Amino acid sequence: MSAAGTAESSPEQKITVTVGRMEITVRPARTQDVKVIRSMVQPLATDRVLLDKDQVAYFEAIQEFLMAENADGEIVGFGALHVMWEDLAEVRTLATADEFQGRGVGGVVLNALLDKAAELGVQHVFCLTFETSFFKRHGFEVMNDQSVLDPSVFNQLLLSTDEGVAEFLDLARVKPNTLGNTRMIVDLAKRSDPA
Numbered sequence: 781m782s783a784a785g786t787a788e789s790s791p792e793q794k795i796t797v798t799v800g801r802m803e804i805t806v807r808p809a810r811t812q813d814v815k816v817i818r819s820m821v822q823p824l825a826t827d828r829v830l831l832d833k834d835q836v837a838y839f840e841a842i843q844e845f846l847m848a849e850n851a852d853g854e855i856v857g858f859g860a861l862h863v864m865w866e867d868l869a870e871v872r873t874l875a876t877a878d879e880f881q882g883r884g885v886g887g888v889v890l891n892a893l894l895d896k897a898a899e900l901g902v903q904h905v906f907c908l909t910f911e912t913s914f915f916k917r918h919g920f921e922v923m924n925d926q927s928v929l930d931p932s933v934f935n936q937l938l939l940s941t942d943e944g945v946a947e948f949l950d951l952a953r954v955k956p957n958t959l960g961n962t963r964m965i966v967d968l969a970k971r972s973d974p975a
């Protein structure tokens with residue numbers, strides 16, 4: 781086992797892809813990544829694009845995160861997948877570093893998160909976003925209601941204390957968080973990679 785703070789993802793957990801002229805490696809997050817995740821989320825949270833969380837929440841959710849690095853080992857983006865139910869998960873906290881936007885990083889991380897959802901046995905992936913064209917290009921559709929859910933599942937989800945689940949359910953108490961965002965969902969059975 782590596783000494784604390786120096787742990788590396790095992791090679792089989794990493795994927796490396798080339799988009800344009802950039803090589804991007806996507807790997808599972810480590811606890812040491814929380815600092816950079818927070819530093820990138822904070823300005824987006826100030827602009828109300830993402831919801832910031834307490835530091836402890838990032839550590840608790842670190843296994844949900846994938847990190848994207850360029851060939852120099854710089855973090856260029858990340859995203860998380862939160863499972864909500866047997867066939868339902870949410871993409872959350874997907875972000876690309878400002879200077880790397882529009883170069884395919886977000887697409888690579890999103891695809892890796894959707895692959896992870898499929899591996900976990902999840903068929904539907906939700907997101908709450910202002911970036912509708914980006915998510916549409918990746919097969920997401922606007923979600924007007926919760927018809928994807930069996931009513932009995934809706935009632936079970938009401939028992940969750942997770943804010944993202946409340947946002948999915950469109951509960952009144954989280955409306956201030958969700959204002960202006962679009963609720964979107966993809967059925968992975970219909971998924972095709974964007975051109």
Ligand SMILES: CC(C)(COP(=O)(O)OP(=O)(O)OC[C@H]1O[C@@H](n2cnc3c(N)ncnc32)[C@H](O)[C@@H]1OP(=O)(O)O)[C@@H](O)C(=O)NCCC(=O)NCCS
Binds near residue numbers: 829875880881911
């Ligand atoms: C949403 C977000 C993660 C997308 O990241 P990104 O790295 O810019 O995404 P991509 O580069 O894959 O795609 C962005 C655009 O660049 C274009 N693009 C992708 N690769 C490209 C390339 N190699 N050359 C030129 N353009 C490219 C795509 O056509 C895409 O256009 P679209 O948005 O109309 O679909 C990023 O904008 C972000 O951090 N937003 C703030 C946080 C947020 O809203 N997250 C979503 C909710 S969780």
